[in-house]
Amino acid sequence: xxxxxxxxxxxxxxxxxxxxxxxxxxxxxxxxxxxxxxxxxxxxxxxxxxxxxxxxxxxxxxxxxxxxxxxx
Numbered sequence: 001x002x003x004x005x006x007x008x009x010x011x012x013x014x015x016x017x018x019x020x021x022x023x024x025x026x027x028x029x030x031x032x033x034x035x036x037x038x039x040x041x042x043x044x045x046x047x048x049x050x051x052x053x054x055x056x057x058x059x060x061x062x063x064x065x066x067x068x069x070x071x072x
Contacts, residue, residue, distance in 0.1 A: 004028045 004024050008016035011031050016024065048065060051058035
């Protein structure tokens with residue numbers, strides 16, 4: 001339980017130690033899902049970057065993806 005509260009505090013929940021146990025688990029579940037999605041996105045971009053070094057079309061796709069991520 002201490003690890004979960006620590007994780008939540010590190011993710012912007014300064015009062016996590018006051019949360020009921022059920023809320024701690026619910027919030028931790030959301031934090032972990034969000035972190036996993038960020039990691040998966042990073043891996044996908046890394047794969048695209050490696051491909052871009054080997055193929056011009058992949059470089060164009062990477063550029064378009066990065067532009068899509070950085071422009072609203």
